[in-house]
Amino acid sequence: MLNFNLIQQQSPNFNNRIKNYEIDMLVLHYTGMVSTQDALERLCNPSTEVSAHYLIDLDGTCFQLVKETSRAWHAGKSRWAGDSDINSRSIGIELVNPGHQFGYISYSDTQMGALESLSKGILTRYPIPPRHVLGHSDIAPSRRQDPGELLDWRRLAAAGIGLWSNETLTIVNEKKSLGPGATGxxxxxxxxxxxxxxxxxxxxxxxxxxxxxxxxxxxxxxxxxxxxxxxxxxxxxxxxxxxxxxx
Ligand SMILES: [Zn+2]
Structure with missing residues (x-):
């Protein structure tokens, strides 16, 4: 059961998932727009050709824009583990946040709580392994920065959503970093x-x-x-x- 407010607001921006694709990925985004209203309008405007299955507002209110069984248009040109039709195999969730361009802010406890509840439900409905819970930047590194470094992936992993590593820095055996220009x-x-x-x-x-x-x-x-x-x-x-x- 969802323990948050779910509002249905149908977006026309979807089509059928390609046959034989199973839903096995969850992709998180931020809206990167100043207001929730602007983001909802963009995701529901046929001329933009973008959408997501869900949008979670700052106060935890959740909007369902596309049915889970349909193919929402959130991933764009992207790639993971050799596959480039990420939209056919994923559920996409947008988190309201102005993003790096308009004043990136922390995700509130309420918004994170709604994301946890929604994601847990999705993970019970589809065989999505933890390694397939990803950010848009993971699947489109040269184009996207969302949902960004302020998303609490550690908290999500602790709730059974995605992976995390608790490895910490050790001073001993500190190796040189690799960076631009390095070869070999x-x-x-x-x-x-x-x-x-x-x-x-x-x-x-x-x-x-x-x-x-x-x-x-x-x-x-x-x-x-x-x-x-x-x-x-x-x-x-x-x-x-x-x-x-x-x-
Ligand atoms: Zn995105």
Whole structure:
């Protein structure tokens, strides 16, 4: 049972999921707009061709815009674990937040509580593994920053929604960070591990712009205390820990 207010507001922006796709992903977003009303209008305007299944307002009020069985248009050009039709296999939730462009704010306890309740319900209805609970930036690292580093992924994971790593920094054996311009085996090792986790990243051995974008996305989700695009030893420890969790 939902323990929050659910308002039906049908968006025309959806179509059928591609046949043979199972719903096995949950993608979180922020609206990136100043007001809730603007966001709702955009997500329900046929000319924008964007939508999501749900939108959660700052006060925890939840709007259902698209039926779960339909294919909402929230992922855009994106990629995870080699698949690029993320809309066909996912449920998309928008969280009201002005975003990095208009004054990024923390997600309130009420909004997070509604997100938890809604997500738990979704996870009981579909076989969505924890490693498939992702942010828009995870599946479109070069285009998107949402839902951003202020989302409390640790809290969600503690509620059984998605993954988290509790690895902490150790002073001993501190290795040099990898960053833009680096090349070689350590870079390709990092790229392969990130690709194995699911990120769309080339395994060229060159720390290029695309690699930087993926490392930033990884940090936003799993190392939000340090957003600099440098892959340090704690990024590596957390990535290896996450890979152990999905084995
Ligand atoms: Zn988004």
């Amino acid at each position: 085996k350590e870079v390709s090792h990092m790229q392969k591990k990130l690709a194995y986790f699911g990120y769309g990243i080339p395994t060229s051995g060159a720390y290029d712009k695309e690699t930087y974008d993926v490392v930033m996305a990884f940090q936003r989700h799993f190392r939000p205390e340090k957003l600099d695009g440098l892959f340090d030893s704690l990024c590596l420890r957390r990535l290896l820990d996450l890979l152990r969790q999905i084995e």
